[in-house]
Structures are given as structure tokens and as C-alpha cells.
Amino acid sequence: MTLSLHATWVAAVTRANPEIRYLVEINDGTNTHTAISGLCDNFVYPVSLRDVTPVSSELDPITRQTQIGSVTLEFEDLWLRSILVANRLKGKKVSIKLGAKEVSEANFVTTFTGIIEKIIPRAGNPPVIQVQVLDTFSWLKTHKITGVWFSKHPLEVIESILTRAGVPSSLIDSTSFDPSDSAYSTISHLTVSRGGLRGSPQFSEGVNDPTEARELIDQLCELLNGQLIVNESGQVAFSLFDSTAASVADWTTDHILSIEQEEIDANVINRVTVHSAKRPDGQHGNEFQVNYSQNDTDSQSAYSYPGESDRIYEQEFKTEWLNVAHGNVYAGTGAPGTNTIGAADTSLQLCTYQLPAFSGCRQAGPSQPSDATLASGRVAYLQLMGGGAGTYQTEIVKVTAISFNTAYKGDIIYRDPDSTTDTITEPDGYIRCTLTVQRAQFGTTAVSGVKTIAAFDITVPVYMADSRIERFGGGAPVVIVTTNFSEYDKQVGDLVTITYDGYVSYGRDGLTTSTKWEIISKEEDLFGSTPQIRWKLMFAGTAVPTKTHLVRRAANDHIGAQMKDSLKNTDVNRSIVANGLVASKVTGLQAKLTAGTISNGATRTDIESDVTHTVTASKDTYVAVSRLTGAVAFVEVDNDDPEPTAPDDSDYVAKVVSDGTEITSVDTSIRKTTAVSGAKLLESSTGFAQLQRKTDFSKSLVPNHDFGMWSRG
């Protein structure tokens, strides 16, 4: 977004003989010391600022990381000396403002805000003192934070991180971080989370280890395809890349001091892969469970070697901000788990305590913000994976509407690494909903024949892939342009057009206003031999090419599925309770499952804290624990209905029966604590005796499975 500059500023700086001034404020924590680079008509400060090294900012258009770096200021020794003697200035705040001789102080524009890092006196004629200042963004790298965020828009998380990192609220442009702002109308439904649910360690924990605030913010900017900027008031703000935005200027030969082209086929990306849903440490190789790829086949073909069919230029992204957004999908009608999902179903049920972590379900509850919902232009995507009967199925569905079942709510309780009580509770979140879906998206095949299947939110990966493929499929050339300071109000992230006959690239002989360029670098140099601003511009046009999509699962899941099908608690209990996980009644309709450990035969998963749950009256509630993730699910059926199919990769550890007012019984006998059942042992013992008598060699103590499968777990 361009800087908002006062009319007097614009008039003073854009004329043929501008008398530009820098104004620097050093805040020592108590007082502000101000110096300027030249006399001003409307205010008086020491003219003791001798030099400002070029102030530059640069944006990586693919990852959206913004770098501003450092600035070195040079002051008269005579002015700064007494201030330096009286105050420790390292670590203190500096603001650099730009204006002109006739501009009032209030209308000077902040060009840089930062922290003093180094102070170096230089003897000479005259003696000067150099002050090196790091920008706010660099400072964020020195601040490490921990935290959990559940069911938040990425913008909300960025603002939270800035605050946790110590950025004063006065330096944050809160409006730009508000997902309800009209600028974000097509992405306000996006939702991210970083947090481990208490008692149910998820695919990944929250940010438990102190992590650079800047690193976390960069991850979120990458998701959103936007970047942090500093506005004219020195505040940190967010700016979203929007190729449809109007250009803020058309630079012609009147504006351009020089122009230079870089490689014309740079930055080609014709495949984007987004890895998400990462397993926690120690589980299944710590892999990303969901791996979504999008291909621009037009580009792959266009760049292929003669005789070859394609050439791939891939960009990969990895994100842990979607780890929590998974659950189970059921048929759209009937109690979850009772009906079979049909290939033509346009309605599905999604049930999970992590429901608010899904895009379109942010803050799913009685007070869900309207901007958090799906709407025209705001859809969600789920990747369904799993299946039974020996058949692995995967499908991408588009979700166009979500209807929450308001009867089913649950407290979301999760670990807080900053809290001594170890929990944060989000009350009354909806945990069940009905989805209106379009099936078999992107060339996938509709799932059918199962009563439930795992679902992962891939709305953000699709968004990330779309934004990169559509921009970089044909490459994104770069040009370097210099202008004078009359173009100062343009900022990194803004779009401009260039009218210039000398340009050449594929499909373009000269440039006109029909081609937009994104400013990815801005370097201002007032005190050099030629005062100028040096801009780096990257092609900003987008086009929707021919696309193909690919979803790949983590390697271990394939093996797990095969093993599950053949060994699912039939011959041997593949999943056992190693300890704990005992369900009991607390009072009324409230039940409790104690902490414990579940094993899948190869690895153990801890449920570290007790889980409490209020069951629905007049229901049989089956308590399921995932042997892969430790997730606890409560599957309800009407009293005396058959036991429902357990969620994928989960086993029941208890059945809680309730009447109209309270829990009447808790059956823990379905909790399996041994790999081989007693009946099997009894049968085997007969067989063993027979073996000993050498009368029947067909009996064996345990199923004689392939050793290799055992070793894989």
C-alpha cells in the first residue's frame, strides 16, 4: 500500500528543485533527541545529521519474507556527544523521517523505525559518530516466543506474535491485521492452529520451544501470500498480494532515470507442493501426512527439452499451522458411523473436537464471526484419506457451506507452554457439522463404501498453490528501475506499470500499462552522487493455466493401512492400552478418561492428562482413542444401538451409557490390555498341547505372521 503523504510533502518533494530533509529521533526511554539534515522553515532542531546510508527494503515474492536490514546514521560529534555521555543508547529506538524544508514536522513521513545496535565514534575533520540501527523486523529475529493458537485467522496470529515479541501496540496497524477488513473478503475464512489438545497429543504440539518471532510470522505470511510492511506512521502493517489491484503509478521515461532487465525467464514455478499435517516428534518418522501438489502442465510442456514431454520447476512449502485441522467424515445423514458414504453424496458430516481448526469453522460456536464463515468466493477443501476392506481411498472435496449441529459442543482444552496451570479452555466450540460438498475435485475419485474416513483441511494448501502457480507458471521476470524521490510514496508490495519501448521478453516487445509489476525492493539514497530511489520490480501478472493435482500420503500410512486391514484386532490386538485410559463417571452426565498410554504394537502414544466429557443424555457413548495420534473421540449412538465402527486408527476403551439425566453405567471391558486375547490363548494352549503331542501341527500359540510385518510395527 502506498504511503499516505500530505499534499505539502508531495508538492515540496516532486518539484524540480526539492530541498529534502531527513529528521531523526532518538528515544532514550525518557527523552527524544532530534536532529535534521538541513534547516527547515517550520521548526528548529540541530542540523547535525550528516549522512544516512541508503534505506532499503526487499521482498521475496515467493515466500513473502520482507527484509529491511540496517541503516547507518552519521551525526556531528558536537551534537550527539553530550547525549551519548548521559544515556545508554544501544537498544533504544530510532525513527527516521523524510520531508522537505517547507514541510511541517507533523507531515514528515516515517521511512524507517528501528533499534540502535552499534555506536561508533569516528575521529576526523570534523569528528562524527556513526549509529547503526536495525529495523523492527530484524529485531523480531532476536525475540523468541512460545505459544499456542487455536482456531485463529493467520492475521490474528501474526498480530498476537508481534505483541508477544514486545512490539508496542502503538506500532501495530491493527486494522491491517483484522480479517473482517474488506481487503480480506476472499480469505477471511482461512484458519490455522498451533496447539496440543490436552489429553490428545495431536500431529504436533504448539510452539513449545522458544522460536524467533520473525520465523513464525514469515511462515504465516507465506501462507497468506502477503507481507509485513512499515506504514507512513512507522507502524507494522500487513499487505496482501493482489494481482487484480490497481497499479499505483505508470512510470514513463519522464519518471525513469534508468532501467535494466534481469533474466527474462526467471522464477518459473510449474509445480507447487504443500506439505501439511505433520506428525509429532517420535511418531511415524515425524512426517507430513498430507502432501498436496498442483501442476501447471502448460508451463511444464512449454519448458520441456525437445523430444521430452515436460520440465518441472518445483517449489515446496511446509507448514505446521494446519496440523490440528483433521477429523473424521461420515455420511451426511444418520448418526455418525451408521450409514455408508456414497460416491454421489453431496452432504457429509464432519465430527471432531478440532472442528474450529478447519477453514470456515474459525471460532465455531454461538458467536462465530461472520467473516469466518464460508461464502461466495470463500470455499474450503478437504482431503479425505483412508478406507477399509483393503482399499485405500483418497478424495478432495470442495466445501461450499457448513451447517453446525449446535447440539454438540465441547470445551477445547489445550496446553499452554506459558501457563503454570497448563491449560487454556475455549468453551462451547461446535464439534459436529454437516458439509455441503462438491465431490471428486481435481481429478480425484469419490470415496464410497465406508462409514467414516479421515479428513484433513487443505484449504490453505490449495490457496497457496493457486497463488504461486497462477503467477509463476510462465516465469516472473525482474527489472531494475531508478527514479527520483517524487515516487517515494510507493512501497514494497505495490503494483506499478511501466511504459518503455526498449523492453523485450517472451510475448512482450516493449512495455505498456497492460503489464503490472510488483515492487519487491526499494532502496532510497539521498546523499549519494545522484539522489535516487532504486526499485526492483517483478512481473505481477497471473493466469489460470491447465492444472493437474496430486495428493500423496506419507509412506508409513500405506504400510499401516495394509497391516490394519489384515490384523485389525482379529488375530491379534494391534492396539492395546499400555496403562491408564480408564473411563468413569464423575457426576451427572460428566465422564472422565484418565491419562494413559496406548500402543499400536510398534510405538506408544501418551495421553498425558485426564479428559473430561459431558455425554449426551439417553445415549450410548463409545470412547475411542487413536493409536496413531492419541486423539480421544466420543462416538454416540442411541441407547442399545449396535456398536458403531470406531474412527480410523482408533479403538474403543469404554462404553458410557446415560439416561435422561445421568450416566448409568461405564463399561471398560472393551478396553484391550493384551495383544492376544484370553480366548486365543486358551485355543492356542490346546494347540500347543497338540503340538507337544505332535498330533496337530496346524495349531500355534500365536498367528504365524510374516516377521517383516512385525518388525515394521
Next chain:
Amino acid sequence: MAWSTADVGATELALMALDKPIISAANALYDADAVEWSAAGSFAGADITLSGYPIARAYDGHTHLQTKPNAAATTQYLLFNLDSAATDIDFIAIMGHNFGTIGGLTVTAEISDVSTFSGADPSTKEIASWSPGSSNDRLIELELNHSGSGSSNAQRYSTVPYFRLKMTKVSSFTPAIGEIILGRRRQLKHAPNMPWDDKNLSSEVRRTTSVSGVVTQYVFHKGRRELEANFNPHEVTYKDQFETWFKSDAAFGTRPFIWIDEPSTSPEAYHLMVLEPEFQFPGVGPHERNYKIKAVEQGPHFLALES
């Protein structure tokens, strides 16, 4: 030691009347022992200098670094203990002030033998006064005098112990001053040799030119006086004058100096100059020597920019 006074020499005054240039690098404030802003006008009172705006700025050779008191008042004093200054004083110049912004000020310069500047003490005398009105332009007084001097001629004061600047207005105000010079003139006998450019001005610009030829000039400063003045003194008095001026007054060319083109016609049109720190004084005749003063005007308050 008490202050004393004498007429500025008749020859000097006559040359001044003929608008021969004056140069001066001596500033009695360099001898100051104690300096402070005061509400009471006496060294017996408290120092009210605003922290961060030290008094030393009043005589540091810069006009843009100001000193000021820490509170507004209807009468403000700037006190100097000159420790019976070794430097004589025959003019006072004030630059980089805000008197015009304040408006309605009366500014007076006073000397005294007592640190209290007691009016009852006969040594306390007003030697100059100004009414700047609404102007922030530089001030100067080349004809110092006090009541009871017994002479109408400009006076030269010696061994002045205490000096103060007094500023008054009916309403409270906070003055700011960039530079004060309590100077001792060196009256030159002749104007510089021809060719002599007393109008030489320069500006600092950096130029950019677009592809289509649009030129933009970034102005860093403008209207700076550049001085290159040649002299050929042959009398001992004037040869010694240049040498003393360079070595003693200007501390071998390291201190700024005042240059006045026409001290009689336009005394206020004086420049604060920065000298090339080199003294070349070759003999060019039996008694004649050649000396070139090369200097640039001290910024940022250039005379050419004043009204």
C-alpha cells in the same frame, strides 16, 4: 580586575566609516569560566540552562546548535563569567536566535565587575541594545558604548569580568541562541585587491536526469558566501594585524571568523566564515607581503537567505 574602556582608535573608526572590511576571530567567550542561563540575572541564583541545550553551544562556532533556558519567563538572562577576559571586546554579534519568532523582545548587553550585576554597583553598565521585532536575522553592534563613558565614540572594553545578555518581554517566553560573539575587530586598511568578487555565492545541488530529459536538482544548501580576498599590506601595523589575526584570534585558522564587507553602510550584513587553515604570507616587495583569505560561509544560516 575591573573592566576598563577606551575609544576605538580614530584611524580604525575612520576606515570603518570608509567601509573598509573588518575581520574578527577573537571571541571573549572562549575565555569564559562559567556560563549559565539565569532567572535572577545573577550568578548568585540558580543555573536554569535546559538539559541537552548546553551553554557551550553559544560559542561553539555553530549557529544551528542552540542553547536555551528550561522555563519561560518575562525576563531571561544569559550570564558569562569571563574571568577578566584577556580578549578585548569592541563589538557584539548574535546569530541563530529566535527573537523574531518570540516578537516584542528587548535585548540588552551588560557588563559588570560584580557577579550579581547589581544595578547599584557603578560597574554594571549596558553597552548595547536591540529590538529585533519579528525578525530572526542576525544582530550586531559595532559601536558599543555605555552611559558615563564620556565619549560618543565606539568603545573597546578590556578585562571584562562579567557579561550578560538580558532579554525582556511583557509576556513569558523561552529564548534560544545559536552563537554569540564578543569580538575584537581587526579593521583592514584597504578593500581586497582587484579583481574582487564580493557577490560570490554558491549552492550545493545534485542533479538527476530522466531518460526523457527531465532534470531534477536536489538542493542541499543554497546561498553560501564564498570568499577569496587578496591583500598586499606593506605597513608593519597591517602586516602584524593579519598575522596576529590568523595565529592568535583564529587559532591558526581553526576558528571561524566574522567578515564584514561594509561595516559602516551595512554592519548587519556580516558573514560567519570558516577559514582555510593555511597561512601563506609571501613577501612580494621590499616591505610588501601578499595574503589571500580563502573561506566559505558557515551554514546553515547563510546571510543571503535572510531578509
